[in-house]
Amino acid sequence: MSENLLIHEKSPYLLQHAHNPVHWYPWGDEAFQAARREDKPIFLSVGYSTCHWCHVMERESFEDEEAAALLNRAFLAIKVDREERPDVDAVYMAVCQALTGSGGWPLTILMTPDQKPFWAGTYLPKRSRYGQTGLMELLERVEALWNTGREQLLQAGDEIAAHIARPENTRASEPDKELLHEAVKLFRRSFDGKDGGFGAAPKFPTPHNLLFLMEYAGLEGAPDSLHMAETTLVQMARGGLFDQIGGGFSRYSTDKRWLAPHFEKMLYDNALLAYTYLEAFQRTERQFYRVVVERTLDYVLRELTGPSGEFYCGQDADSDGEEGGYYLFTPGEVERVLSAGESNLFCKWYGITQQGNFEGKCIPNLLMNPDYDREPPELAQVRQKLYEYRLNRTKLHRDDKVLTAWNALMIAALAKAYRVLGETKYLDAACRARDFIRENIALPDGRLRLRWREGEAAHAGQLDDYAFYAWALLELYAANFDASCLMEAVSLAEQMREHFWDEQRGGFYLTANDAEQLIARPKETYDGAMPSGNSVAGLVLVRLWKLTGEEKWSELAGRQLSFLAGSAQEYPAGFSFALLSICEMLYPSREMVCVTANGVPDGLCKLSEQNRLHTLLKSRENADLLTQAVPFTEHYSVPKSGNAFYLCKNGACAAPVYDLEELKRMI
Incomplete structure (x- = not known):
């Protein structure tokens, strides 16, 4: 075979490489059969379309005829979009971290035709420099070894594959509040009191850390936890991490002050950050947070939303070959526009x-502006002029894949935005995205696909797809009380239990029991840039138990939280979303059933949100569907007129009341 096969793919990342002189294969049986047939080791390169260093390595090596000739002669080259195949990425990133102590993208793996890795790294320059191994030297050395000392490579591959496939030794542990206290101590130890965030540069937003700190502050009466979260939220929004002109957040900050970001914008960051700023606004009523939320969500609806309501993955850091050039201004350029x-x-x-403040130009920011939260009213119109100018100045590459898990995160954020802000456009956007998943990505049997693009849904859904989407549906149910959301969430949880659950050791595998088998079956627990599927599954199971009262969800939630607590023992601050699910289990909660003859009562959604009630709504129209999801509701009679509210706390239920104002007084 002497051609680049990526031209037949849908992934924007793979298509970016479709015209390289490298004879790339996509991941699949055809590639591995070819490697065995041609007796070649495999060169695996994993990245994503908005990755700056992926672009650099492509320009330096994969577009270079000399490097391509060596790759084509001595290796079978495979390209993987990590966003389409998170399972492949997880397995070989674990290899890279085990061998080198670190990881990142582009991920570079050398392995046998049987997928057993014997070398791992990240970005490589074409030639060795500054003590860093060059791609050409590495490939030449491995080519020689493959031909003359292959046993050495094969043995290394066997040993590494065996190590990666070894089950984890995590022991289940009873979840307790001590785990939460220890996490807060760890955050306190690394907190940057001046600039916010934790640790040194580079700084990542990691929204679920801030969500946990705010939740802990509320449950334990711990103002210092709220202070750590608020300081970080304010400084991130004042810095260049936040696009002061167009709204939305970049991936991370390269400096400690949040001034100079890595300029790519990702859907998942903006979804989770919007959710977190909504939580901060809800707790503090500080208008600055509301503005950040609205500008973030409006950016997503404007620039990352497709014609049918689907959400795209993100926007590139590079424009015209320059990282961040799209976002930079000089006084002279501003003067020409305004x-x-x-x-x-x-x-x-x-x-x-x-x-x-950045390579001779300026990243707009508010870090030196003491009046940052008292914006003059005329500034919005001025920003709009620069925004329109910037749109015409250059064009950012947009990755227009639709990923189920990431769309789910945005649905969750939009549903919460409606509940907190009352803006129907956010609820409408959440419902449209849900409809898109149901019509284009979900299969008739309820199984999910991972990615959709240009009319094609592809790749078996993985744990994150099921867990994140189930969470999104529960968030959406709390906004519109559509019983089909609750029913679908129950169905997804059933699918997770059937296809992903590890009955022997607890926890959920990343891939289903009927999916493609790799050299290892990962079970991810650590909450990185996104929360792990296991952490979100924990939250889903606890909420299903609170809403339905079903013993099967209580039992599974208990086992899952014990698994998560065991995983979090050594460094609980790395499991902050898991700790959120543990909080929901450990602290008192309130459940309510509203039975209505007249549709959703005015103010019910807001009341439930403000008081963190797990609320069910039963009407004549949804009675049958609700009973399927929540069997105990069969016994609640729908009144001939008006409403009845049944409030329960910690397993004890009060007598029903029939007026929302009376319910407020009870609460």
């Missing part, structure tokens, strides 16, 4: 100076 008065206002407000 009037003198507008230019003066913008430059003063956002710190645009002649000396610049």
